[in-house]
Amino acid sequence: MKTLSSVKCFEGQQLQLQHESAALSCTMQFSVYLPPAAVAGKKVPVVYWLSGLTCTDQNFTTKAGAQRIAADLGIALVMPDTSPRGPQVPVDPDNSWDFGLGAGFYVNATQAPWKTHYQMERYVVDELPELVEAEFPLQPRRAICGHSMGGHGALTIALNHPNRYASVSAFSPIVAPSQCPWGRKALGHYLGESRESWLRYDTVALIRAGARQLPMLVDQGTADSFLAEQLKTDLLITACAEMGYKAQINYRDGYDHSYYFIASFIENHLKFHARHL
Amino acid sequence: MKTLSSVKCFEGQQLQLQHESAALSCTMQFSVYLPPAAVAGKKVPVVYWLSGLTCTDQNFTTKAGAQRIAADLGIALVMPDTSPRGPQVPVDPDNSWDFGLGAGFYVNATQAPWKTHYQMERYVVDELPELVEAEFPLQPRRAICGHSMGGHGALTIALNHPNRYASVSAFSPIVAPSQCPWGRKALGHYLGESRESWLRYDTVALIRAGARQLPMLVDQGTADSFLAEQLKTDLLITACAEMGYKAQINYRDGYDHSYYFIASFIENHLKFHARHL
Numbered sequence: 001m002k003t004l005s006s007v008k009c010f011e012g013q014q015l016q017l018q019h020e021s022a023a024l025s026c027t028m029q030f031s032v033y034l035p036p037a038a039v040a041g042k043k044v045p046v047v048y049w050l051s052g053l054t055c056t057d058q059n060f061t062t063k064a065g066a067q068r069i070a071a072d073l074g075i076a077l078v079m080p081d082t083s084p085r086g087p088q089v090p091v092d093p094d095n096s097w098d099f100g101l102g103a104g105f106y107v108n109a110t111q112a113p114w115k116t117h118y119q120m121e122r123y124v125v126d127e128l129p130e131l132v133e134a135e136f137p138l139q140p141r142r143a144i145c146g147h148s149m150g151g152h153g154a155l156t157i158a159l160n161h162p163n164r165y166a167s168v169s170a171f172s173p174i175v176a177p178s179q180c181p182w183g184r185k186a187l188g189h190y191l192g193e194s195r196e197s198w199l200r201y202d203t204v205a206l207i208r209a210g211a212r213q214l215p216m217l218v219d220q221g222t223a224d225s226f227l228a229e230q231l232k233t234d235l236l237i238t239a240c241a242e243m244g245y246k247a248q249i250n251y252r253d254g255y256d257h258s259y260y261f262i263a264s265f266i267e268n269h270l271k272f273h274a275r276h277l
Numbered sequence: 278m279k280t281l282s283s284v285k286c287f288e289g290q291q292l293q294l295q296h297e298s299a300a301l302s303c304t305m306q307f308s309v310y311l312p313p314a315a316v317a318g319k320k321v322p323v324v325y326w327l328s329g330l331t332c333t334d335q336n337f338t339t340k341a342g343a344q345r346i347a348a349d350l351g352i353a354l355v356m357p358d359t360s361p362r363g364p365q366v367p368v369d370p371d372n373s374w375d376f377g378l379g380a381g382f383y384v385n386a387t388q389a390p391w392k393t394h395y396q397m398e399r400y401v402v403d404e405l406p407e408l409v410e411a412e413f414p415l416q417p418r419r420a421i422c423g424h425s426m427g428g429h430g431a432l433t434i435a436l437n438h439p440n441r442y443a444s445v446s447a448f449s450p451i452v453a454p455s456q457c458p459w460g461r462k463a464l465g466h467y468l469g470e471s472r473e474s475w476l477r478y479d480t481v482a483l484i485r486a487g488a489r490q491l492p493m494l495v496d497q498g499t500a501d502s503f504l505a506e507q508l509k510t511d512l513l514i515t516a517c518a519e520m521g522y523k524a525q526i527n528y529r530d531g532y533d534h535s536y537y538f539i540a541s542f543i544e545n546h547l548k549f550h551a552r553h554l
Contacts, residue, residue, distance in 0.1 A: 008532045065540065258284055
């Protein structure tokens, strides 16, 4: 593992790192924020952040204002990239921004040519925690959070691995990829056209299949231009209500899909996780 | 004036705007944050933010986390660009990043070909406040703050126009452009080689010439790679001490020149201004 940069931030340390990923068969970059307590050597719990389409490890790191809160709460932040990267990684032949590079959808692909590199679920759930917990003063206490495609990633990963996460939260998540254009395109390519294989990567389907209860928080802006066609928050509200799944799902009046929305509510999310970590 | 974007942020409104600048003879973009009190129609005071080399109105707007604090304090933020822009604006023939586009140094240029467009002092001091105070619910109560080249801009503008600003602050400012490579290059081009004309754009020279006392706060990271050659904070400390100018100048151990530094201390700066506004 190589340190690309290390910068002091709110008395803690903001790092960008690079390593060879076995799960993804490529060189990956990611970012870590260590709060002052961890810089002083104390083991702290971790919140993983999964970003959305087109993002890297840098969007949340530079724009969300999360370090201030993480410093106060004594929580580390780990921000992976959103897909495998590099010249050997296959890309969408149409060069679209909603599939392929920057759009790994946090699944383990089963279809050629994607399956060699697009193993983002394994990377986020196993390889990255093992790496950072060995390298930094981190407790094996984890929460997971994300935005849009990363909100989908956080929810499905937490529901599929409830023993590994104390809590889960999402901003503007794609809650039912089987039922929206972004999701159908990505899951169709990564997993093939058999919809049965999509269900474990579909939050609404997982809730309806009886997923185990985890502390869950979701925020969704009402002025989000992707809400009606791609995000479909109401499907999650209905599924939770019908299955008795106790999630806290908030519509936020007038907020859009941007990092200005995330910045406005990230304090609520990190405090929510801190209560469960 | 045209609204390019309007996004809800911490219950206030983050705007990006475009207008035809008479002072700069070109189309300019700038950003404004209106706190919830202003969105509700109440007139609020304003902090102007001047960015550094290579920046636009977007760097501080997206990375500093200032909106949260401005919302709490009931202060508007106005972020101008760092130079005139557009196809008619002359650029450095060497295409460097420390002079010309993105590097207006907040001076009124007197030399051809720069003087037609590079009138950033007039723009920041007169044209922009007139525009935003007419358009938005803003009191004519102003403070000014900036980073690096923009720290130089904030300090020189406040010292030259003490009636227009209640207070001034800077992160990592160029305090003596006459005595550093960035400053000598820019002032030499914009103002000509007569060093007499540079003195009103040199904070240390202005303090030594007996500038009127204003509440002044400066933060400087000790791990800033530009400190020794370009920023030279000690020259300001010495000038203030010798002239009895009461400025609060802090070295911050281990912090660098980045927005992670600004984000870590912007709350102190905005609260400092709020006490004087």
